[in-house]
Amino acid sequence: MWRSAARRSAQIRRLLSSSAPPAGAGAAVPGPCIVHKRGNDILHDPWYNKDTAFPMTERDRLGLRGLLPPRVMSFEQQYERFINSFRSLENNTRGAPDSIVALAKWRILNRLHDRNETLYYRVLIDNIKDFAPIIYTPTVGLVCENYSGLFRRPRGMYFSAKDKGEMMSMIYNWPAEKVDMIVVTDGSRILGLGDLGVQGIGIPIGKLDVYVAAAGINPQKVLPIMLDVGTNNEKLLEDKLYLGLRQPRLEGEEYLAVVDEFMEAVHARWPKAVVQFEDFQMKWAFETLQRYRNRFCMFNDDVQGTAGVALAGLLGAVRAQGRPLQDFPNQKIVVVGAGSAGIGVLSMAKQSMLRMPGIHRTGEGHNQFWVLDKDGLITKTRKGLDPAVARFARGYGPDEVPDLHEGASLVEVVKKVKPHVLLGLSGVGGIFNEEVLKAMKESDSPRPAVFAMSNPTTKAECTPDDVFKHVGENAIFASGSPFSNISLGNGKTGYANQANNMYLFPGIGLGALLSGARHISDGMLQAAAECLASYITDDEIRKGILFPSVSSIRHITAQVGAAVVRAAVAEDLAEGCCDVGPRELGSMSESETVDYVARKMWYPIYSPLVSDK
């Protein structure tokens, strides 16, 4: 299972140290692009607009002469001007409340996105570590909460319960002929912020920005979608500005009929598009995944993407203790939150433990997990347990930790179990309080690991400061939203890893797309997780670094995408993409597949424009 890790790491290092153009910059001199517009219509189309960078020849050709100031600026000058404006905004808002600053930064980026996509994605790619917290978690959460007030112009598509029977024709209203990647939400569980109804559209937009930046999906071929089936959020229903349907959420068959119709419409127009389900409440996350995963090329990021990222982190925690990976099934793991993400993580971790060779295990009965939800420790005596959760309930037989009981509190569980890992996917900010973290100090691991994976930042179960202070300097920390590293004194650093599904979903989507997989199998997802897990070197792991820097996300995604393509080929699920068929994919070596995936990535460069009008 882990054989190719060293080879992969070597390949990754080669890729990272190359001074060649970034992964995906293959087409450095872009071919001409045909536009079906002229004049102002081009200036108002962010896909084609170059603002003041239109050369005179193009201004003549496209009917732009006189519509722009006479000076022609270069792309580099435009880039510098934007970055300077951004830096001035940072200076001018210093000392203002965090939410004001965050929204101001989001606005300036959003305005560029509205105006000039090439420049927008270039600044995003080059500055992904700085800008991801604005277009993605945590600021995207604030944007969703305030979406109706912030709304200026639409982005993506909106299908509502009122559109029943019309979706097959509506899908043709989308102006792009080809769509490769769709992210859809029903707004029912936006990060840890609950039901935000139509305002949840910010999440698919943010995720697709990451797709463009990390996976090099052409922004003309992405489509964010909101399925508005109502909201149960009373505050929004009473808000005069609320832009969604003012009715309670559809339930049962009525709900599924809307999602079915939407999926059929998408498939009819773009049969090869990959559909990512995002931020659906647990019952619909699982139901839709089971319903569609063998019929369409789709996955649920919160269940499956998160699982792979957490698994990579859990394996890193084993390595950090100086133990072999085969020791993973002996790790004691407390998981707080038994929702779509928590259960996704538990299922994948368990699957992975059961595949590990050479250890005594008891099949399905092998349970190294203690799972808590809002009612405390989950045991088999709990009434009305969802079957997906019941698999992880504690039985309390003779081999159990004594003195634990149904509903036991988190601090009780941590004190008695002394887990190697404490992992939070609860959506409850600060729940890993001082008492809990001090109890983690008594962990049976020499490197106790605390994963506070809930988003946005306000919902993180704890901060890195809390962990390094209360658990100790040998602790390992990861969070869903970004935090800064901590200085521990004596030149030592406490690393604040970011354990976010952004490390995997772009590669899963890209790999599925380029393989032309009929559907996304467990094997493809496992390959993605293994690839991420093997990305980090032993030296980094020893320091407490479990995940690579977000700055290398394009390189990571090329690796993950290639791993997914190879798994699809191995399972005979690949049908190929464009002019590269399954046989050709199958004949590529591991490094050729990485090169192929990297070459397929779109990179923002102004193309010469030719109008056909």
Ligand SMILES: NC(=O)c1ccc[n+]([C@@H]2O[C@H](COP(=O)([O-])OP(=O)(O)OC[C@H]3O[C@@H](n4cnc5c(N)ncnc54)[C@H](O)[C@@H]3O)[C@@H](O)[C@H]2O)c1
């Ligand atoms: N880091 C990542 O990549 C990532 C990925 C997916 C989800 N998340 C985050 O995980 C959180 C949960 O997402 P989800 O989809 O599983 O939500 P969910 O609503 O399906 O599940 C939440 C779970 O937390 C439990 N819970 C609530 N209050 C609790 C408490 N006081 N103590 C213990 N458990 C409690 C609930 O009972 C439920 O089991 C969200 O904040 C989300 O942003 C992070």
Ligand SMILES: O=C(O)C[C@H](O)C(=O)O
């Ligand atoms: O959106 C994120 O940052 C991660 C995850 O998908 C979540 O729902 O929290």
Ligand SMILES: [Mg+2]
């Ligand atoms: Mg999500």
